[in-house]
Amino acid sequence: MMRVLSTFSGISAASAAWKPLGFTFVGFADIDPFAAHALHHRCGAGRPIYMPSPDDEGIDDMEARSRRNAIRAISKLPVDGIPNFGDISQISDADLRKLGRVDVLEGGSPCQSFSVAGRRLGLDDARGNLMLVFCELAERMREINGLKYVVWENVKGVYSDKSDGFGCLLASLAEDPGNALQPAGKKWPDSGYVAGIEQRKIAWRTLDAQYFGVPQRRKRCFLVASFGSGCPGEILFEPESLRGDSHASDPSREATAGRPGAGSQGKSVYGIIDDESVSTDLMPTITAGKSSGGMAPAVCYGFQSGVTYANFSKDVSPTFVTSGEPAVAFAAAFSAGNSDKARGIGYEEEIAPTLRAGESGSNQRPTALIKLSANDNASAEWVIRRLTPVECERLQGFPDGWTSVPYRGGNLAADGPRYKALGNSMAVPCMRFIGEQLKAVASVDVNVDQAA
Template structure:
């Protein structure tokens, strides 16, 4: 099957990050499988001609009966809640966790039908949270064993499964790797396990998922350590087309669809407003990202992680928390014209005082902020090693849906669809985006598959 003619089926489709990622590659969706009402509304709005089969547990029978296509690629991120801390990590004891094994049943049905039609076996692309690598019941080993065709679960060589690896089974070859979305052009820390498997004898998934003979992709961005105070660090200006010698405010220039790279030179301004519908090709930002699981919570609650982001990166978007940002007001010369910010409408002032603009943060084991972020009160000073930080002239507000769309690599307002008799509310949009895959990562995987198949065709001819 030629790379440009690839057809895929999507399970646990959500709002279809795979389709947004793979349509530019020329791939076509054969069917979706989604039951969430809001996600289904998004699919109906954007892809009305693609059938949604609903409950994925019905797919093995549908495929074997010919009621659903047996495509070249099966993609899906089975529910991660069963393997995450937020979902109490019930693993395969959770019905959602068992959908991981249903995914294998679907792949087996696809391969059986394709074999009877003398077609090559399918390529599986699967995604989940890193927590799946370390569960008490060895859920990942069960998944690998089922994919490989083993008669029992596979065991890791150590105490837990590593962040990357491969299995050469008698039924399929499998490769997996933890990838972080922040290294694919979006300002979000989002580590996820991506797995590729296939029974094709001419495909080695390690050649697709791993990058050989080159530097690893997961290296940290290099930035000079700031020596100035927060106030002085944002007083300079970045002039269009010239390097910034005085400003240390980071600039992000558009390098591709929904991708922005740090730069000291502003990107070329175009009348089109950018490939992703943004108002400019260069964004100037000096923001502090605040994790939603610490807002309005006491120090001993929440704060599953650092809490306050660094380097202008958002914490991982989830379906449970709505993150916030604190941004420097000195970047905005006109409070009614915020074109330099990554927003499409004025943000409401959440601070108690419109004059002082101070936000207090506390660093401790339980939470990075010990009080509601919109109150201008310092956290309680203690004799321990805790430190209190204060950001002056900053405004704090929650992330808007359009920002979450950009953090996941979707087009602006992609989730703003008609829902239940009116425009979609913010809450279902946040949940859907938090449950989705990062578009640039899944696009990279699709491109790697395309490139591999092209090389294979070239060698065969």
């Protein structure tokens, strides 16, 4: 049985993916108020033990106010439960000793300092430095808890970070923290392997969620390190014939792609100028942010004369009827608020848009459209509705309603924090793949030890 400490837990994609495999979570760590409530209701976690102090030196008034609000928002959560350590920089050796044996340290440190959508400050950003705090925690856990594996996730932008945060991460896990490793080229490749001292081994690989069973294009860096245990390369890499092969493209999907006909009628809808601007690429990224209104996720439905729509705003999969028979629907997606150059527009009969997270900007919520007609060639006009949180949960591979938890006054959470949490989370099927591989490699490792 693998025992896990989850950090930067969010809504815990790791729990959704690994608990069915028999993994036990001995602790969590997240300071976000909504994440803390989700961890309590879905994972049995208690109130965050450590929170950043609003009285710390060097923070501005806005940050101090944000910290006070966060402390207030978690104040009514019960203390009892699986530990939620909150701020990982405050976890003590005594805290770790109480956990006993821990096999896996898991976490995705804040990605904003490495994301191409952010300021790209890397390790010059306090959020980027949390990556090194994570490495220091791993080192302490190796000594105190017998830690065997580290699983870390982040955006692809970490490969090209100018402060070389990824090289610092590799060096820290390989036990040479004073000398950041350097890539052979201008940036780190999408996959690789490093051998350190004392049988330390590190492998990383870019996984795209679209090849793991969910209909979204989401490329993320996944890294696995081992401290004298099984080979992380056997966890992240597998023959091309196996499930989870992460190719840059998929010819079978290209064959099913198409573009809408004249149904758009030249109308501009959230950045769609005309039907020629719809490409055969896979769906673009869905974003999740704090704002509402025009930045909310939306679905566009094409209407044809004689088509009746029922339950427009409530259904996850709305019902369209024409003359008593279901109408034909084709799905496409686009991201709102971007320039023509930046905008990603895709059309696919089966693939849905992907999820992304951000703190600011005009493109922070999922947008998608569906062309509806009674037959393949009939024209249609576009009508928009917001994507529901349940649809976004499905795009990330979570069970329906995973983020529907009591929040702020005991009422079920509003859509806004649910979208943001889902956009910040990992794709559950990618984590499940890593968990399955980790379990298999760890099982072989245990059998070898017992035989010896």
